[in-house]
Amino acid sequence: MNYHWDFGDVLHYWPLFETGLGYTLGFTLISAVIGMVTGALLTLLRRSGWKILSVPAVAFVEVFRCTPALVQLVWCYYALPVVLDITLSPMMAALLALSCYGAAFYSEIFRAGLDTVDIGQWDAAYALGMRPFTALRRVIGPQAFKIMIAPLVSQFVLQLKNTSLVSVVTVPDLVYQGQMVASATYKPLEVYTTIAIIYFAILFPITQVARILERRYHV
Amino acid sequence: MSKEVMIDVVNLEKSFGKHKVLEDISFSVPKGKVIALIGPSGSGKSTLLRCINLLEMPDAGAITINGKTMDFGILSLRYRTTELAAFRAETGMVFQSFNLFPNMTVLENVMAGQRFVKGISKDEAELIARPLLAQVGMEGFAASMPQRLSGGQKQRVAIARALATNPKVMLFDEATSALDPQRVAEILAIMRELAQAGMTQVVVTHEMSYARDVADIVMFMADGRVVESGPARQVIEDPQEERTRDFLKHFHAGCS
Numbered sequence: 001m002n003y004h005w006d007f008g009d010v011l012h013y014w015p016l017f018e019t020g021l022g023y024t025l026g027f028t029l030i031s032a033v034i035g036m037v038t039g040a041l042l043t044l045l046r047r048s049g050w051k052i053l054s055v056p057a058v059a060f061v062e063v064f065r066c067t068p069a070l071v072q073l074v075w076c077y078y079a080l081p082v083v084l085d086i087t088l089s090p091m092m093a094a095l096l097a098l099s100c101y102g103a104a105f106y107s108e109i110f111r112a113g114l115d116t117v118d119i120g121q122w123d124a125a126y127a128l129g130m131r132p133f134t135a136l137r138r139v140i141g142p143q144a145f146k147i148m149i150a151p152l153v154s155q156f157v158l159q160l161k162n163t164s165l166v167s168v169v170t171v172p173d174l175v176y177q178g179q180m181v182a183s184a185t186y187k188p189l190e191v192y193t194t195i196a197i198i199y200f201a202i203l204f205p206i207t208q209v210a211r212i213l214e215r216r217y218h219v
Numbered sequence: 220m221s222k223e224v225m226i227d228v229v230n231l232e233k234s235f236g237k238h239k240v241l242e243d244i245s246f247s248v249p250k251g252k253v254i255a256l257i258g259p260s261g262s263g264k265s266t267l268l269r270c271i272n273l274l275e276m277p278d279a280g281a282i283t284i285n286g287k288t289m290d291f292g293i294l295s296l297r298y299r300t301t302e303l304a305a306f307r308a309e310t311g312m313v314f315q316s317f318n319l320f321p322n323m324t325v326l327e328n329v330m331a332g333q334r335f336v337k338g339i340s341k342d343e344a345e346l347i348a349r350p351l352l353a354q355v356g357m358e359g360f361a362a363s364m365p366q367r368l369s370g371g372q373k374q375r376v377a378i379a380r381a382l383a384t385n386p387k388v389m390l391f392d393e394a395t396s397a398l399d400p401q402r403v404a405e406i407l408a409i410m411r412e413l414a415q416a417g418m419t420q421v422v423v424t425h426e427m428s429y430a431r432d433v434a435d436i437v438m439f440m441a442d443g444r445v446v447e448s449g450p451a452r453q454v455i456e457d458p459q460e461e462r463t464r465d466f467l468k469h470f471h472a473g474c475s
């Protein structure tokens with residue numbers, strides 16, 4: 001193949017990539033935070049022991065786990081406003097879909113993490129007179145957290161990659177900006193290579209840190 | 220009720236689903252006395268012990284410990300988690316599987332009750348915890364992680380942890396069943412010392428010689444009911460009920 005690589009034109013548009021990167025990171029972080037908080041809440045509801053609370057929570061989790069993120073995103077943007085008779089900006093629709101999608105998976109990670117802690121640990125904490133929240137914070141949580149680190153990081157990595165979907169509803173993230181630059185420069189090869197390198201440069205260190213943490217906590 | 224009574228259980232009932240596990244259990248334990256619960260597997264000994272500190276919520280009846288009474292039934296719903304926690308703090312419990320907190324050192328395990336239940340500072344909690352570790356012969360392991368200890372060592376730490384909140388009653392659920400024979404004697408010796416020091420104890424055990432020699436009262440249970448209860452020596456050496464006699468036949472070593 002004698003394609004003549006030329007990143008000159010593409011790098012000329014570097015500010016656009018920067019803006020895109022800002023959107024990508026912003027969406028990832030905000031939806032991860034909302035997702036984790038909501039996910040923790042869902043886990044509490046599922047463990048509440050009351051069917052009125054646990055059944056809807058399980059239903060929510062399963063719906064978002066068993067449909068593609070892209071479908072959820074498009075649905076939130078095109079269908080949800082019709083159903084609820086509201087208007088949703090592309091940003092809001094994208095944030096809503098990504099947060100709910102994350103919440104379902106984070107909830108599943110929290111649940112699995114808590115379940116791996118021996119039930120005798122709750123007994124021992126309660127027997128000392130700890131209240132449920134104290135037991136969770138001092139005894140169960142720290143043990144569950146070690147188990148949850150690895151899946152939480154992989155979910156975060158997935159979440160960052162999934163953010164690329166928001167370009168479909170015209171949120172100007174990294175991929176969306178790439179499309180702009182590609183159509184302006186007619187250099188899709190260079191553009192998408194640049195984007196891939198940027199994603200890799202962010203995610204590779206994260207996965208390495210996760211590996212180190214995992215090793216440290218599993219001794 | 221006399222001031223001397225430390226534990227008073229009245230008409231206690233507990234079911235898991237349709238399975239009635241405890242039926243009309245009543246007994247009382249005077250202050251400073253040791254009661255041994257014996258009986259075949261599945262007779263409800265552990266469930267009874269777990270009901271006494273509310274790890275299982277009884278369906279009906281009442282429990283009084285050190286003058287504080289909890290009534291069960293429809294009324295149980297009114298108890299808030301803080302009340303349950305306060306009632307539990309009156310008792311210390313030792314489990315067959317130790318259940319030490321693996322995320323804390325030995326010393327931190329023993330300090331956990333003081334720090335996270337009573338809200339006492341780390342330094343003060345340590346002043347309470349260290350002598351208790353010494354009492355169970357584990358002062359040299361304060362900084363160790365529980366995973367590094369042998370079963371007998373874990374159980375000694377677990378006893379110190381339970382004692383640290385200064386409970387009025389100690390509950391032991393087959394505390395020696397998971398241990399090697401040599402380690403069993405060490406744990407029984409610690410429990411004996413506690414008895415001599417005046418600690419009220421409820422002990423679920425398969426050690427008939429311990430029940431006979433250390434317990435004041437022995438209560439034999441079968442199918443969720445109290446079959447026979449009385450002075451330890453009498454119940455073990457001269458049981459009145461056929462079922463008790465049948466059960467004790469399996470333990471000839473203990474009732475020579």
Ligand SMILES: Nc1ncnc2c1ncn2[C@@H]1O[C@H](COP(=O)(O)OP(=O)(O)OP(=O)(O)O)[C@@H](O)[C@H]1O
Pocket residue numbers: 235240258259260261262263264265266267
């Ligand atoms: N959480 C639970 N859910 C359902 N059934 C239970 C539960 N805990 C105990 N049981 C049942 O209650 C009965 C009494 O159990 P328990 O553990 O109190 O017996 P035990 O006398 O301590 O027996 P062992 O000597 O084997 O320890 C058993 O039939 C057991 O299967």
Ligand SMILES: [Mg+2]
Pocket residue numbers: 264265266392393
């Ligand atoms: Mg038992």
